[in-house]
Amino acid sequence: RKVKKEREMVFRLHPSFQSSRCKQSVQPREKLDDGKRKHKEHEVKAVAVSIVQALASGSTRARVVDLEEAREESHTKRHHADKQEHQELPRQDDRCKPPLAAAAWPIRRLPAQPATVRTAQAERAVPDEELAALAPVHVIRHALPRELADQLLVELLRESLDAWAASSWVVHGKEFTTPRTSAIYEFRELKGLGSTERATASSFPKSNVCSSTDVADGHGREESRARCEPSAALHRAATIMQTLVRERRPQTNWEPTLALGNRYENGRACVGWHSDFLNSLGPRPIIVGLSLGSCRRFCLRRTARDDESSPTHAEAMVASIPMPHNTAVIMWDDCQEEWQHSVPRQADSTIGKHPLAGHVRLSLTFRMSRPELARHQKSCHCGRPSALKSKAGRYYLACSPMGASKQCSFWEPCSWAQEEAERLRQRMKLEVLHALPLQGPAQAGCISPLGGPSPCPPHTTHKLYAGQENQTSTMSTGRPASAAGTDAISAMFFEVSDDDG
Ligand SMILES: O=C(O)CCC(=O)C(=O)O
Numbered sequence: 001r002k003v004k005k006e007r008e009m010v011f012r013l014h015p016s017f018q019s020s021r022c023k024q025s026v027q028p029r030e031k032l033d034d035g036k037r038k039h040k041e042h043e044v045k046a047v048a049v050s051i052v053q054a055l056a057s058g059s060t061r062a063r064v065v066d067l068e069e070a071r072e073e074s075h076t077k078r079h080h081a082d083k084q085e086h087q088e089l090p091r092q093d094d095r096c097k098p099p100l101a102a103a104a105w106p107i108r109r110l111p112a113q114p115a116t117v118r119t120a121q122a123e124r125a126v127p128d129e130e131l132a133a134l135a136p137v138h139v140i141r142h143a144l145p146r147e148l149a150d151q152l153l154v155e156l157l158r159e160s161l162d163a164w165a166a167s168s169w170v171v172h173g174k175e176f177t178t179p180r181t182s183a184i185y186e187f188r189e190l191k192g193l194g195s196t197e198r199a200t201a202s203s204f205p206k207s208n209v210c211s212s213t214d215v216a217d218g219h220g221r222e223e224s225r226a227r228c229e230p231s232a233a234l235h236r237a238a239t240i241m242q243t244l245v246r247e248r249r250p251q252t253n254w255e256p257t258l259a260l261g262n263r264y265e266n267g268r269a270c271v272g273w274h275s276d277f278l279n280s281l282g283p284r285p286i287i288v289g290l291s292l293g294s295c296r297r298f299c300l301r302r303t304a305r306d307d308e309s310s311p312t313h314a315e316a317m318v319a320s321i322p323m324p325h326n327t328a329v330i331m332w333d334d335c336q337e338e339w340q341h342s343v344p345r346q347a348d349s350t351i352g353k354h355p356l357a358g359h360v361r362l363s364l365t366f367r368m369s370r371p372e373l374a375r376h377q378k379s380c381h382c383g384r385p386s387a388l389k390s391k392a393g394r395y396y397l398a399c400s401p402m403g404a405s406k407q408c409s410f411w412e413p414c415s416w417a418q419e420e421a422e423r424l425r426q427r428m429k430l431e432v433l434h435a436l437p438l439q440g441p442a443q444a445g446c447i448s449p450l451g452g453p454s455p456c457p458p459h460t461t462h463k464l465y466a467g468q469e470n471q472t473s474t475m476s477t478g479r480p481a482s483a484a485g486t487d488a489i490s491a492m493f494f495e496v497s498d499d500d501g
Pocket residue numbers: 260262271276289298341342343362363364365
């Protein structure tokens with residue numbers, strides 16, 4: 001009875017058993033002789049047990065991954081068994097061949113492209129350019145020269161094993177550890193150098209000496225992290241990231257001052273939905289993520305704003321971007337405010353392996369810290385620096401769990417950040433107006449997540465403009481933006497808030 005019960009469960013879980021047409025593919029089992037039938041039942045039981053064990057163990061996410069793996073395994077076994085069975089037995093129904101069941105459940109490695117967008121209605125592939133109009137991100141393939149990307153990968157694969165560390169925190173007396181290791185690289189030595197000087201400087205430190213102490217993140221003291229010295233290759237990469245940003249937004253003064261490295265050992269290593277800590281970055285920061293090694297998904301989802309009636313309105317969507325080796329994603333200033341990002345767990349069999357790194361993925365997120373924000377730092381009830389974050393367009397301070405042995409209930413809105421965010425939105429509007437001839441929303445190039453023109457989302461309008469190659473502006477940075485960098489691009493993407501008119 002137990003075997004029968006488990007078999008029923010496998011049948012329920014396995015889609016190849018769910019189609020009534022395919023039910024016939026299991027009919028021939030009745031004709032098996034006793035020995036074979038027992039063998040078969042034993043096999044089905046083993047699969048059922050692995051699924052039950054997967055369900056019984058671990059967190060919800062672990063269950064999903066384990067279940068996926070168990071399903072893949074069960075599918076492979078089932079497929080081989082079916083194949084054998086059909087060779088031995090006369091086919092009852094030609095329309096229900098085993099390959100049909102196989103096709104229903106393929107084991108798929110994550111392809112390097114394209115990105116996909118999922119809404120309540122459907123999921124579809126979107127080219128990178130279209131994604132930039134749907135979400136405040138820009139995907140750049142082959143971001144670094146190939147040799148530099150490979151050199152950085154080799155360096156960091158070694159260094160991350162030696163010196164990067166997981167962070168931990170305690171909630172209700174229980175200790176949690178990040179399912180990945182990380183470290184901070186600060187580009188101290190380059191402060192004050194222009195980007196051309198940065199690119200050619202030969203005085204960069206060559207050593208990769210790391211100290212794995214629990215040093216808080218600069219002025220913001222956001223998280224406890226290992227700290228490492230950036231190599232010449234990493235400095236070069238930072239300079240290139242800066243160029244990539246400025247080519248797309250010539251008016252920005254963005255200059256990376258630190259990079260946060262993350263090592264994802266396998267499909268279980270992940271980072272859940274979040275927006276980044278903003279203590280040392282300030283409101284509406286630009287953050288650039290560079291992927292090295294294996295190809296994992298980087299996902300984005302929009303969080304509803306306070307003033308939106310329903311979080312499940314039509315524009316709710318999740319974008320999933322495969323990030324193969326040497327792909328960069330620029331998260332523009334809306335991204336930490338109204339969006340969350342994640343690197344979800346994946347079954348190892350779906351990871352796009354890298355010839356050198358295997359399943360390991362490294363990411364570097366380049367950020368610009370602003371020392372002047374230290375004066376805004378406020379302590380929580382535990383006496384530790386509170387964390388500045390934004391959700392759904394609202395800025396707040398809260399007790400940060402990272403590196404702490406306990407948490408307090410401190411939470412309050414952050415008015416200076418809210419006001420500064422508003423000023424930055426206004427400035428962005430001026431930059432757009434300054435850089436471009438006026439265009440009404442009708443010409444703005446809004447694209448619906450499911451394709452075709454659509455009314456623009458109520459709060460964020462992603463506008464596609466023709467290239468403004470010779471545009472020079474001193475408006476936001478107080479210094480002329482380089483026009484040379486923009487010559488190469490044919491189009492620029494800006495997003496401005498509809499609130500700004
Ligand atoms: O690994 C990535 O691409 C994302 C990492 C991230 O979101 C973070 O460190 O805050």
